[in-house]
Amino acid sequence: METTHIKTPLGIATIIGDKNGIFSITVADEATIPAIIPNVLQEAVTQLNEYFDGERTDFTLKLNPKGTEFQQKVWKALLEIPFGKTRTYLEQSKILGDVKAIRAVASANGKNPLWIVVPCHRVIGSDGSLTGYAGGLWRKKWLLEHENPTNQQSLF
Numbered sequence: 001m002e003t004t005h006i007k008t009p010l011g012i013a014t015i016i017g018d019k020n021g022i023f024s025i026t027v028a029d030e031a032t033i034p035a036i037i038p039n040v041l042q043e044a045v046t047q048l049n050e051y052f053d054g055e056r057t058d059f060t061l062k063l064n065p066k067g068t069e070f071q072q073k074v075w076k077a078l079l080e081i082p083f084g085k086t087r088t089y090l091e092q093s094k095i096l097g098d099v100k101a102i103r104a105v106a107s108a109n110g111k112n113p114l115w116i117v118v119p120c121h122r123v124i125g126s127d128g129s130l131t132g133y134a135g136g137l138w139r140k141k142w143l144l145e146h147e148n149p150t151n152q153q154s155l156f
Contacts, residue, residue, distance in 0.1 A: 002038035005031040006045050008052055010139045013115065015044050021064030025115040027135050044117075051116065054146075057083035059117045067111065074108035081122040084148040088126045110134055116143065 001023065003016045012031040016024040022044050037045050043061060050056035065075060077095055081087050087095075089109070093102040110132060112120040121143040125131040133140035 002040050004037045004041045004045065005033050006037075006048060007033060008048065010135070010142060013048060015041050015048075017041055017044065017064065021062035022114065022117070023064050023066065024113045025117055026113070027115050027139065048116065052146075057147075061117060063114060063117065065113045065118070067108075067113070070104065071108040071111055074105055075112055075114070075118050075120075078109070078112065078118050078120055078123070081119055083119075086122050086124045086144065089123055089131075090126050092123055106132060122147075 001016055001018050003014065006013050006015070008027070011027045011029050012033070014024070014026050014028065014031060015022065017040060019040055022041075025044070025048075047056055047059050047061060051059070065072070067075065073096060074092070077092060080095075089102050089106050090099065092109075093099050093105045096105060106123075109120040109123055112118050112134075115135065121133060121135075121140045130137050130140050130144075
């Protein structure tokens with residue numbers, strides 16, 4: 001398993017993976033940025049940098065997250081939320097076939113090991129509120145605004 005760190009506008013991203021795919025992408029406030037990026041992680045670094053530069057709207061990385069069968073199902077459904085769009089936890093539960101599983105869906109979202117690439121930040125409360133985000137709600141807000149910027153109209 002290889003590890004690297006990159007600086008992002010939201011903190012330091014830690015990327016872990018190997019030839020079988022990316023296992024984990026997390027964010028923290030601090031970490032040491034390495035001088036050399038392992039070859040197996042270079043594409044993930046490139047794609048994340050493109051995302052933050054506004055040049056990428058979807059990821060084509062080989063993913064290999066570890067989780068239960070249910071968590072894997074929830075994370076797969078997250079991948080279907082289009083860039084710049086949101087869904088509610090209730091909508092996600094309906095898509096997964098069990099409206100009563102809303103708490104379990106929310107819990108699986110919270111255990112998503114692939115920050116940004118599996119876009120759990122695109123799931124919001126039924127009232128449109130920004131609820132539940134392991135990276136902090138300020139990061140969720142930033143990501144949603146990054147993906148769907150408000151265009152200010154000129155007054156003149």
